[in-house]
Amino acid sequence: MIDIDRRVREIYETLHAIPEVGFSEYKTAAFLADGLKKAGYSVKTGVGGTGVIGELAGDGPVVGLRADMDALVHTVDGVEKCIHSCGHDAHSAMILTAAEALAANRPAKGKLMIVFQPAEEKLDGAVSMIDSGALDDLNYLLGIHLRPVQEAKSGQATPALYHGASYIAEAIVTGVPAHGARPHLGVNAIDAAAAAVGAVNAIHLNPVEPWSVKTTKFQAGGPTLNAIPDKAELAFDLRAQKNSVMDELLAKLPKAVENAAAAYGATAVVTVKGGVPAAEYDQGLVAVARDAISAVLGPAGLLEPIITPGGEDFHYFVKRIPGLKPAYIGLGCNLTPGLHHPAMAFDLSALPAGVRIMLEMVKRILD
Ligand SMILES: [Zn+2]
Ligand SMILES: [Zn+2]
Structure with missing residues (x-):
């Protein structure tokens, strides 16, 4: 048996001291891989970049526990610093501790897969690991x-975090340059781009569903103020609480921009620069998460599902791995500001409960 309270804190303190940005988590990945090996897992490193997978063979369903590893760069007192400000x-500390506990006290059946992303x-860390093919069996x-x-305090947890879908699109509008005295010989890209903004604002989707699209960049014209500009650059931020609504928005946006530009004789090319899908959970597994949270924190600690406008690339796993059942817990820990x-800080004594909720869920899935 391992001492969960001590181990999760020890691992956290080690990881907290070595923050690294995405795809450069070399020390973090090496430390986690070493921990998995010591616990008896067969370990793959360099999965989709710096990803680590630990496997404990067994018959039955393949249950994965996933944690992200990267930190963020902040400017503090004029100096750029890498900080674990997203926790x-x-x-990773909770998932490695849970992995150690599961290796020491193995479930009756099933194969375990520990995923450090x-x-x-x-x-794009999740996608790069999925593309490696190493997670196909989950x-x-x-x-x-x-x-x-504001969402959850120490001693509380939610069985489902409903992140929205969030995408960025860019558009290049191309007109025809001309002298300011002879605008009829050109096509003003600003006129076309302004019409495109209007057309995007006139997109309508079912108002019962939460969604939004906003123009977040409009750049056109240059140093020559007596010439008709032939280029404009636009960007759009797209949000929707459901993937089906986002699909509709992603289909309507290029038509609105291209057709509006065409009405002025300009052309527009719209490129979706990337984003994340919305959360889609298996309700059976959300029920398992509810039971696990109640068992660990008591019924008073069980919160309702939380809808959050933030994005999370975890939701690529369910979009890309057929039949995968995902669950994503939100843990309260008095995190401020x-x-x-x-300066993000939280109550470290909340972490053992996170480990125990994961262990309860694995037990309920596999026993
Ligand atoms: Zn974050
Ligand atoms: Zn995060």
């Missing part, structure tokens, strides 16, 4: 994230 050090903040995947105090704040 990924805490997530790089570059969550860059939103049947269940459990994740956990610290929550700001907020995630992604360079």
